[in-house]
Amino acid sequence: DIQMTQSPSSLSASVGDRVTITCRASHGVSNNLAWFQQKPGKAPKSLIYAASTLHSGVPSKFSGSGSRTDFTLTISSLQPEDSATYYCQQYDSSPFTFGPGTKVDI
Amino acid sequence: QVQLVQSGAEVKKPGASVKVSCKTSGYTFTSSYIHWVRQAPGQGLEWMGIINPNGGYTRYTQRFQGRVTMTTDTSTSTVYMELSSLRSDDTALFYCARGKDYATTDYWGQGTLVAVSS
Numbered sequence A: 001d002i003q004m005t006q007s008p009s010s011l012s013a014s015v016g017d018r019v020t021i022t023c024r025a026s027h028g029v030s031n032n033l034a035w036f037q038q039k040p041g042k043a044p045k046s047l048i049y050a051a052s053t054l055h056s057g058v059p060s061k062f063s064g065s066g067s068r069t070d071f072t073l074t075i076s077s078l079q080p081e082d083s084a085t086y087y088c089q090q091y092d093s094s095p096f097t098f099g100p101g102t103k104v105d106i
Numbered sequence B: 001q002v003q004l005v006q007s008g009a010e011v012k013k014p015g016a017s018v019k020v021s022c023k024t025s026g027y028t029f030t031s032s033y034i035h036w037v038r039q040a041p042g043q044g045l046e047w048m049g050i051i052n053p054n055g056g057y058t059r060y061t062q063r064f065q066g067r068v069t070m071t072t073d074t075s076t077s078t079v080y081m082e083l084s085s086l087r088s089d090d091t092a093l094f095y096c097a098r099g100k101d102y103a104t105t106d107y108w109g110q111g112t113l114v115a116v117s118s
Helices: none
Strands: A004-007 A010-012 A019-025 A032-038 A045-049 A062-067 A070-075 A084-090 A100-105 B003-006 B010-012 B019-025 B036-039 B046-052 B058-060 B068-073 B078-083 B091-100 B103-107 B112-116
Touching: A004 A084, A019 A032, A019 A084, A019 A100, A032 A062, A045 A062, A045 B103, A070 A084, A084 B003, A100 B046, B003 B091, B010 B019, B019 B112, B036 B068, B046 B068, B058 B068, B078 B091
Parallel strands: A010 A100, B010 B112
Antiparallel strands: A004 A019, A019 A070, A032 A045, A032 A084, A062 A070, A084 A100, B003 B019, B019 B078, B036 B046, B036 B091, B046 B058, B068 B078, B091 B103, B091 B112
16 A cells, blocks of 8 residues: 655745645655645645646645655645645555645644 | 535444435536545545446455445436444544446435444
């Protein structure tokens, strides 16, 4: 199975900050990488697929980049509603494994 | 609009089985795969498997192989996930999610809490 790691595991930032979360795969996954946002008590929300393509309706302050083993999620101009846990997931090969998550506090 | 509505919370005893439903609407049921994801209390997301409502193809992660069965009812546009031989560490939220294509997910259900306790 492909193992996914994320760093940092948590971060605290201020309103207006730009934050970057890193996701690393144990084997190359091409660009088959997705990002999700999960707020407490809520279902995950799909943000990005194919490493950098935003799902419909996702604000452009979210952006993704990377390929093969190293990926980043960037949130520009952090707002209080961005407080959540963010997960990456590879879907290059089954099982489609998730990273452990990064908790973002504002 | 696309919606996935899951069945309500369940309490089960160890050794029992649970069947969680995911009723879909707002799109052509047979055109999209459905994924199932598990989240233990306070933990991260764990992909369980996938089913293709068009033909019933399934793929399960090895961790759940032999205990999980995913099925569909095309007459009601509903997908089911049954987990058997429940243990206390199966206590979790279970989510269904629509596959935008085979592997990427876009819309999610609200989650179903399954509690396993004697």
